[in-house]
Amino acid sequence: DAKTTQPTSMDCAEGRAANLPCNHSTISGNEYVYWYRQIHSQGPQYIIHGLKNNETNEMASLIITEDRKSSTLILPHATLRDTAVYYCIVRVNSNSGYALNFGKGTSLLVTP
Amino acid sequence: DTEVTQTPKHLVMGMTNKKSLKCEQHMGHRAMYWYKQKAKKPPELMFVYSYEKLSINESVPSRFSPECPNSSLLNLHLHALQPEDSALYLCASSQITNLAGGRHEQFFGPGTRLTVL
Numbered sequence: 001d002a003k004t005t006q007p008t009s010m011d012c013a014e015g016r017a018a019n020l021p022c023n024h025s026t027i028s029g030n031e032y033v034y035w036y037r038q039i040h041s042q043g044p045q046y047i048i049h050g051l052k053n054n055e056t057n058e059m060a061s062l063i064i065t066e067d068r069k070s071s072t073l074i075l076p077h078a079t080l081r082d083t084a085v086y087y088c089i090v091r092v093n094s095n096s097g098y099a100l101n102f103g104k105g106t107s108l109l110v111t112p
Numbered sequence: 113d114t115e116v117t118q119t120p121k122h123l124v125m126g127m128t129n130k131k132s133l134k135c136e137q138h139m140g141h142r143a144m145y146w147y148k149q150k151a152k153k154p155p156e157l158m159f160v161y162s163y164e165k166l167s168i169n170e171s172v173p174s175r176f177s178p179e180c181p182n183s184s185l186l187n188l189h190l191h192a193l194q195p196e197d198s199a200l201y202l203c204a205s206s207q208i209t210n211l212a213g214g215r216h217e218q219f220f221g222p223g224t225r226l227t228v229l
Contacts, residue, residue, distance in 0.1 A: 032216075043116070043202050043220030044155065087154065098143075098206075099168060100218055102154035 004088045009107040012082075018075040020106050022088030025069040031092050033064060035073045036100070037084040044087065044102075047073065078110045114139060116221035118203050124227045127193060133224045135186040135203030144186040145218065146178060147202040155202055161186060162208060193228045200225050 005023040012018040024033065035047040048055055048062045050071070055062045061074040075082055087105040091098065116137045125131050135144065143162050147155040160168035161180040175197075177189040186203055204218040 034216075038155075041222075043204070043222050044218075045220065046217040049216070085154075098216070099145075099157040099160065099170075100147075100155075100204075101157070105154060 004090055004103050006086075006088055006103060006106045008104065009109070011109050011111060012075075012078045014080060014110055014112050015077055018078040018082065018108060018110070020073040020075075020086050020088075020108065021070065022073070023070045024088070024090045027068050027090050028092070031090050033062065033068075033071050034089040034091065034100075035060070035062065036087045036089065036102075037082075038087070038105075039081075039084040044100075047086075078108075080110050080112065082108065083110045084108060114219060116203055116205055116219050118201075118221035118224050120224060121222070122225050122227075124229065125190065125193065126229050127195070129193075130189070130191045132190065133188040133201055133203075133226075135188075135205075135221055136184055137205040137219070138184055139205065139219065140183075140207075141205035141219070142183060142208045143206045144180060145204040145206075146186070146188055147204065147220075149200040149202060149223070151199075159188075190226075193226075195228050198226055198228045 032049050032051050034049040036044040038044045048060050050062045050064055064071045085105040085107050087102050119134045145160050146158040148158050149155040157170050158172045159178045164180045175192050179187040200223040202223045203221045206218045
């Protein structure tokens with residue numbers, strides 16, 4: 001699986017959009033970009049994933065550059081409950097059990 | 113029911129004890145996982161079970177022994193652990209699907225916080 005690079009930490013004011021970048025310059029054509037987050041003392045939680053098109057769901061939007069070498073997770077209206085570590089993971093979808101290789105992630109702090 | 117449950121929530125054990133961690137899911141998922149997470153570090157994969165068979169073992173020491181007795185349960189048996197094994201142990205499950213573009217989401221439990229004295 002391709003490696004990812006994320007900023008160590010970011011701050012965001014409550015109610016504003018949080019834009020979390022991720023670099024994955026060695027991504028292969030069949031690798032998907034996944035985002036998970038981990039709120040303190042909880043298990044990781046799936047947020048969104050995509051291959052090459054931009055994606056949106058009830059939690060977030062995922063913008064993937066045309067060359068697929070980087071992506072941005074957007075939380076449109078951050079709340080205090082969005083304070084968490086956000087992990088960008090690049091992997092091939094498999095039809096059997098597979099590993100999630102978590103990098104160091106970005107620690108997002110949403111402030112009042 | 114989209115929940116993965118883990119018991120116990122907390123466990124303190126001595127280096128000579130034998131204990132077990134339990135994980136349960138009722139989502140019909142046929143892949144189940146154990147991850148280990150040290151403080152302020154990301155989760156690290158330990159084991160993967162597919163269709164109740166061990167498919168990935170990330171060179172985990174034999175003092176950790178996984179078991180998948182049925183499609184809903186996953187156990188992690190602990191014996192002769194060291195203090196450096198103190199960590200949060202996370203269980204997860206996922207569907208097994210042939211759909212390449214499918215969500216392939218892993219659902220995580222809240223973890224068992226283990227302290228080895």
